[in-house]
Amino acid sequence: MTKQELRQHIRQQKALYRTRFAEWSHDICQAIMQLSQWQQAHTILLYHALPDEPDLQMLYDDNRQLLLPVVVGDDLVLRHYRGGASLQEGAFHILEPTGEDFPRERYDEIDLVLVPGMAFDNEGHRLGRGRGYYDRLLPRLTKAYKIGVCFPFQLVPRVPAEPHDIAVSETVCQ
Numbered sequence: 001m002t003k004q005e006l007r008q009h010i011r012q013q014k015a016l017y018r019t020r021f022a023e024w025s026h027d028i029c030q031a032i033m034q035l036s037q038w039q040q041a042h043t044i045l046l047y048h049a050l051p052d053e054p055d056l057q058m059l060y061d062d063n064r065q066l067l068l069p070v071v072v073g074d075d076l077v078l079r080h081y082r083g084g085a086s087l088q089e090g091a092f093h094i095l096e097p098t099g100e101d102f103p104r105e106r107y108d109e110i111d112l113v114l115v116p117g118m119a120f121d122n123e124g125h126r127l128g129r130g131r132g133y134y135d136r137l138l139p140r141l142t143k144a145y146k147i148g149v150c151f152p153f154q155l156v157p158r159v160p161a162e163p164h165d166i167a168v169s170e171t172v173c174q
Contacts, residue, residue, distance in 0.1 A: 003160050006127055010118045013153040014052045022055070024151050027174035029058040032114070035172075037145045041111035043067065045078060045144070048087070048095045053116045054149050067110070069137070070096040076137045078102040078110075110144040115168055120148040124167030125159035138166035145169050 001009065032038050043065040049055040060066065060081065069076040071091035079097040081087075090096035115134060119127040126148055128134055138146065148168035155173045 001158075001160070003127055003130070006156065006159070007118050007130065010127075010154055014151075017151065017153060018052075021052070021151065024174050025049075025055040026058065028054045028149060028172055029056060031172050031174055032056075032059065032147070032149075035147075037112055037147070041145075043110045043112075045069070045110055045113040045141070046081070047114060047116050049116070050092070050094060054151060056114060056149070059114075067102050068097045069133070071133065074132075074136075076133045078107075104140070107140050108143045110141055113138070113141055113144045113146045114149050115146055117148055117150060117154070119154050119156045119159050120150050120168065120171045120173070121156055121159040122171075123161075124148065124169065124171070125161040125165060126168055127159045135165065139164075147172055149173070 041064065044062070045067045046056050046059060048068055066081040067078045068081045070079050071094070079101055080099040081097045082099055086098050087095040088098050115126065115138070117126040117128055126134070146166070146168040148171035150171060150173040152173050155171060
């Protein structure tokens with residue numbers, strides 16, 4: 001399957017399973033909180049979910065340093081997250097933090113990254129939405145443990161990968 005065909009297949013699956021998203025999101029968050037990487041992390045990059053992605057808001061109420069990405073042009077900038085009042089609608093109608101940027105020279109302090117995607121495979125390959133935001137960000141996060149987050153039908157036998165693609169260390173899907 002090509003990347004575009006796989007994206008189309010996943011969109012069809014999302015339409016079929018939409019009523020399960022809240023239940024699965026809860027289970028995904030529970031599974032993430034059980035991971036030693038989550039328990040030991042000090043600085044964590046989360047994401048604010050689109051309506052068709054696993055919702056991680058259950059993880060936002062943590063006492064550690066939490067970051068969320070903000071779309072700026074063709075790039076993702078990371079910002080500190082300090083509670084729901086600090087969010088505003090940004091690009092693609094995604095809620096984004098309004099706080100200060102997390103400096104790029106400190107990206108090596110990020111312990112854990114939770115990565116959304118259209119599809120993942122068991123080798124850690126990830127298929128995004130096609131705009132390349134995470135493809136440009138992930139190579140900069142050299143020390144972070146990367147966890148792909150997806151619904152069960154998004155874990156597929158094979159994701160087409162290119163040499164420049166950064167694989168996730170593991171995938172959590174419920």
